[in-house]
Amino acid sequence: MNIVLNKEKIENINSDLELVLIKNKKNLNSKIKKVLDEINFFSSAYNCFASQNEKKLYIYVNDKSNETFKIAFSKALNSVKSYNIDSIKLDIVQLKKELKINNIVEGILLGTYTFNKYLNDKKKNDIKIIISTYNSITKYEDLKKKLAYSLSLSNSVNYVRDIVNSAPEDYYPKVMASDALKIAEDSKINCEVYGEDYLQEVGMNAMYSVGKASRHESQLIHLSYKPKKPKAKIVLVGKGLTYDTGGLSLKRGEGMISMKCDKGGASALLGVMKFLSENDVDIEVHSILGAVENMIGGDAYKPDDVLKTYSGKTVEVTNTDAEGRLVLADCLTYAQKNIKDIDYIFDFATLTGASIGAFGGYTTAVMGYNEKIKKLITKASNKSGELVGFLPFNQFMENKLKSSIADMTNTSSNKNGGAITASLFLSNFIEKENKNKWLHFDIAGPSYRKETWGYNPYGATGCAVRLVVRFLENINK
Template sequence: MKITLSNDSIKKLDTAVEISIVLDLENVNKYDKEILDDLNFKAKDEEVVFLVESKKIYVGCEEESYDAIAIAISAAMKKFNSTKYKDAKVEIFGEEKDTLKALVEGAILGSYTFEKYKSKKEKELKKELIVCCKVSKELEEILEQSTHIANSVNKVRNFVNTTPQDFYPEIMAKEAKKVAKENDIICKIQGEEFLEKNGMNAMLSVARASVHEPKLIHMAYKPKDPVRKVVLVGKGLTYDSGGLSLKPADFMVTMKSDKSGGCAVIGILNAVAKLNLPIEVHGIIGAVENMIGGDAYKPDDVLVAKNGKTIEVRNTDAEGRLVLADCLCYAQDKIKDFDYIFDYATLTGACVVGVGEYTTGIMGNNTVLKRDAVCNALSSGEYATTLPFNRFLRKTIKSEIADICNIANTRYGGAITAGLFLDNFIYDENKDKWLHFDIAGPAFVEKAWGYNPHGASGAGVRMTVEFLKNLL
């Protein structure tokens, strides 16, 4: 999908198809309005009609917001991509900068398809969308930036959608190296021996029963004279069977998506490097497979994490927090004087129950930081909300035989108790710099929603890039 800007008016520009985003039917020409009325077309989200005779795609848009515009152009592009026509035009409207960002990202994200495993693939036609506007350097920069961001999201979608037999820890490490090489990012990969030597026994235990060696991936984007330093930590469970606390069969399907947090970190690094942001960004990913076997870690085991804390295992399906615990400690031991440390994980089904499939739950100790993260998420097009810590839920993860349990003694507040577990591995001096992003809901949904397809959405990339851009 190629997107370009043109100074030509939409009437003068010659393309095969014209896309008209309809906020109000009164602005549609009389002839087409009569046809649209006959077709019972409404200016509502995702309503789209292609009038072949006039070569016009009409798509409803309920308001001039990022989300509504991105959903509208996404619906229009799906209709356009189903035709053999090669180019289409659309006119910018409203607040040009905001509208262009929504148009570009909505078009690229909405055009995404994943056909890797189809025996008969659709022939991909080269398509172009031309945006009619008063071209300026600022709009050209928005086009370039939004293209990089959307392409990074689609890269994450490809990673997450890839099946576990084709995407295990070693492959995740190779993909991280590819992104690093393309963007002049430092990338170091460590294996089992390093984990054992550095006391990362929690992560190592989760990986024990898999034939695939765990990989600790450390990516570092280091521009000249950075104004900030940020650390991102991702859960990279390339597959999660639940371990000996085996998941039910229907819950095991889609568990290729348990690597979404780690994939998001790779995608964020890719976007940051493409945008040349003057911020030093480190990405730490724990790439592991949680399987069953004679050497599997067990409920009742007590594990010693990298910071020396002991963890009573009461459920081997609460494994992501064990991997993150060691990765968070590694990040804080290895990287000094950072401004923020964020972690990303498809951590709990409880978060999905609490806030729905489409929303990220953000947790931490710093109320202002949580608020800023939510605001940046919403302005980027992602849905997010905060979940509050409290002293009473903190007591539910205490252990009688170790320092802490990996699950709470109550079924309620599971997303928060998982966040409180991670808080035990954030050093005191970093408590106010840390946020936990539970992306279990939006990371992978088995039905299309808005400009997101069936499967992976690339959750976490846009909200974090928006946060980083606003640090400047």
């Protein structure tokens, strides 16, 4: 999709169709009103109707919320995918309201995304979208900046979708490292990549053990963005399991399908860094990615193993399918050993099915100790449209990870509250000075869905990119 601004009046712009939002029957001529009534147009939100005579594409919205507009644009553009059209125009002022550029762009670009890497018949999706700004009260130059910003953000989300959707045979740890280095070709971004020799040398035994049965070498990736006068410093840590068999605690066959999605956390951070390479933000950002493949074989780590982590703490392995938290444990320790004066430290992972059970699959489960930071996340959630929910810690859950032979186990014998115990495990690797700066984001549900929902397609959603960017905007004020 090619989205452009045009200063002309809407009626003076040539296009195949004009997109018109409708909330009620007011101001409709009697002829089109009759047609819409006959097809029960107003019976359900997001119903679409293309009038060939009027050259208009009508879409029904039942409210004026940001998410409603995004879904509306997504539904409208998808409804005409099979049409032989080259262009669609729309007025930026509709329903007595000036539409936000980001709602238009995100709805269209995120909602019409397709993953066609493995298709021989690659259908083109190059409709030109022309936004008439004639009635806008916002300065044209400001609109241009907002358009560029929104395009960059949406393209970064789709970039992540492409990564997560890619087959594990094509996307393994060294490919993730290669993508990180490509992002770092921009002068704003620096990238350091470490292999398994480094992991063994410094004692990152938890991360090393998870990946040692794979023919693909594990990669520790450190991307950094350092503006001259940063207002804050944030560290982002991502789980990058490019494929997860479950290890010797082998997943069932159906449970292994779509495990390419287990790289969603680290992939999202690649998207964030891609966005930062294209935009100026006054926040220092470090992204630590643990890129690993969890396989089976004679070299695989085993249940009953005791691993000495980079922090020095020991972990009794009770389930090799709880591998993501082991990778994150060492990556969190690496971050705190190598980056000082941290203001925020967040980790992102497709970590537990329990988080899906808790929130239904469309919501990121967030856990941590600082209520003020949680409020900032709620604000970022509202602005980005990405749903978040918070799960509470308590002293009784902390006891579920006790081991008789090591400092802790990597899973609880009691499966209840699995998202919480996983987060509590990670909290053991957050230094005391950083406890109130840390949040854990379990994106297992919204990162990858086997269905179309809202303006998200089947498969990878690019979850967490917009949430993090909106959070950076909040602390940048």
